[in-house]
Amino acid sequence: MPHPPDTLALALTGASGARYGLRLLQCLLQAGVRVHLMVSEPGRLVTELETDLTLPEAPADMERLLTGHFAAGPGQLRVFGREHWTAPVASGSSAPQAMAICPCTTATLAAVATGSSRSLMERAADVMLKERHRLVLVVRETPLSEIHLEHMLRLTRMGAVILPASPAFYHHPEGIDDLVDFVVAxxxxxxGIRNDLIPRWGEVPGGMD
Known part of the structure; x- marks a missing residue:
């Protein structure tokens, strides 16, 4: 992408690692990006289990809560439900320039790889692929089966980026926040969003990626 995107789609699924998705959302909003957010029901439940946030079920209520929590600008954050088929992310004519699924379950990985489009977030990912826009899947699973690996290979060949939630340690993390920031960075x-969350390679003496 030659220019940083001004609008992004972000989906949070039910994989462990809700902190990755919330931190990514925070960074995108702080960077002035407009975000179209989708949260699956398992994603909402995992967020409650792993963080101090309790996300409302209704998209409008979730939008108000997260807008206030992250001090987003008016209209900067929009939250869409599972079957909100009139959302901009559902059509190539109004799709954002990029999308991240963070964290991404292997079930969502499979749905995107096979083009099932059973929910809005799956349809949004399908739109990214067909329009040749950037799609990043932050997969959080271990170990990986042959099925998972085949789906990852298939999506990579389609142009998607498979970015496992695998923190590094060369930046000498002092806590969980530093590990989260590595994956988010x-x-x-x-x-295509500039950031300085972590030291870059070469900025840490003796570092290895």
Whole structure:
């Protein structure tokens, strides 16, 4: 992408790692990006289990809560439900320039790889692929089966970026936040959003990626 995108789609699924998705959302909003957010029901439940946030079920209520929580600008964040088929992300004529699924379950990975489009977030990912826009999937699963790997290979060949939630340690993390920021920084890089969340390679003596 020659220019940083001004609008992005972000989906949070039910994989462990809700902090990755919330931190990514925070960074995107702080960068002035307009975000079209989709949260699956398992994603909403995992967020409640892993963080201090309790996300409302209704998209409008979730939008108000997250707008206030992250001090987003008016209209900067829009939240869409599972079957909101009139959302801009559902059509190539109004699709954002890029999308991240963070964290991404292997079930969502499979749905995107096979083009099932059973929910809005799956349809949005399908639109990214057909329009040749950037799609980043932050997969959080271990170990990986042959099925998972085949789906990753298939999507990579389609042009998607498979970015496993695998933090590095060369930047000498002092806590969980630093580990989260490593994965989020790499995701932002592939979305075309400049950031300085972590030291770059070569900025840390003796570092290895």
């Amino acid at each position: 790499r995701t932002l890089d592939h979305l």
